Amino acid sequence: MTGGPLAGVRVVDLTHALAGPYTTMLLADLGADVLKVEPPGGDMARRAGPTPPGSDPAAYGGYFQSINRGKRSVVLDLKTDEGAAALRALAADADVVVENFTAGVMDRLGLSYEELSEVNPRLVYATVRGFGDTRSGGSPYLQWPAFDLVVQAMAGLMGITGTEDGRPIKVGPGVGDIFPGTMLALGITAALFETRGSGRGQFVDVAMYDAILALCERIVYQHSYTGAVPGQEGNRHPLLSPFDILPAADGWIAIAAPNNGRWRRLCELIDRLDLRDDPAFVTNELRVARRGEVFEALAAWTSGRTKAEILDRLGGQVPVGAVRDIAEIVADPHVAAREMLVELGHPGTGKRFHVAGQPLKFSRTPARPRRRAPLLDEDGPGVRAEAAGRAASQSEART
Known part of the structure; x- marks a missing residue:
């Protein structure tokens, strides 16, 4: 060897x-x-x-x-x-x-x-x-x-x-x-x-x-630049949106599309052109300010679909991944490759x-x-x- x-x-x-x-x-x-x-x-x-x-x-x-x-x-x-x-x-x-x-x-x-x-x-x-x-x-x-x-x-x-x-x-x-x-x-x-x-x-x-x-380098510059003391925020990101863990019909799914181009593509893939074209959601900063609404809109689409269906629609188009347990990871062809x-x-x-x-x-x-x-x-x-x-x-x- x-x-x-x-x-x-x-x-x-x-x-x-x-x-x-x-x-x-x-x-x-x-x-x-x-x-x-x-x-x-x-x-x-x-x-x-x-x-x-x-x-x-x-x-x-x-x-x-x-x-x-x-x-x-x-x-x-x-x-x-x-x-x-x-x-x-x-x-x-x-x-x-x-x-x-x-x-x-x-x-x-x-x-x-x-x-x-x-x-x-x-x-x-x-x-x-x-x-x-x-x-x-x-x-x-x-x-x-x-x-x-x-x-x-x-x-x-x-x-x-x-x-x-x-x-x-x-x-x-x-x-x-x-x-x-x-x-x-x-x-x-x-x-x-x-x-x-x-x-x-x-x-x-x-x-x-x-x-x-x-x-934890992010909290250092956040505190130094803004005086903020970041706290627990669940699965959301304080500076990026969407950047969430969302419900699927058979588990959970991660979607991260804070880039404006990725956001527009995500909206198209889930048939929400109204969100894509709404001035209130056009930039990441605006979406962070209204991230609760962003979450609800995405959850309404993901919750009625299985993880496999979501990945089939979004995979390769926007950053997306299923929340997996070790049995699923062992079966993943990426892990073998x-x-x-x-x-x-x-x-x-x-x-x-x-x-x-x-x-x-x-x-x-x-x-x-x-x-x-x-x-x-x-x-x-x-x-x-x-x-x-x-x-x-x-x-x-x-x-």
């Missing part, structure tokens, strides 16, 4: 839960050799479901498989001298170290960025935490634990996501983890590119809070199960999972023996 664009890059992965492992999963899909360093009890995500019938009880569930595919596993107890020495040896030969411990944990273990970069000046040391690191800017919340839900609340996402009566609703996927993790993967690849010229590594930090605030469902084996079952594919596509160096997620310490004996040899060589070199 052709290697990915990061083939040859060596990553020591100290992360757990979701944000950090998502980062290193992206790097693994891109071809990096990712060694997942776990404590004796393993990453806590190993114990999360769902687990298929007949699976190895010592293995893992779908959660762990999805975000730890393509990695190797070694158990090291970093609280012991032997474990810390092994990690130093691995870091000395690595391109990247990634961790998502609470700020200060690695410093107390004697494994900080400064200490590891002394023996490997080219090392890119990357972190993703709730509220960052003092190396990149202090925060009053530095020692606060953070989860997706908390960050969605604090950084503005839930402030604009919810029902029109002001009740906040969290976004379904764990974007408070996944988006920061994606940003960190970008930061790591940028730092690796810079290292090729400078010969020096650096510290790369993403705070979950910061990443979600950046994701784009290889967005990847099958991986699961230990103990003899079966293969789907995980989400890689949306990054390359013409020569494909990005895709190259192996299932590892069992705990599956690669440990060889890795520890190699690390011990390196540690001994480093000790001799220092003396």
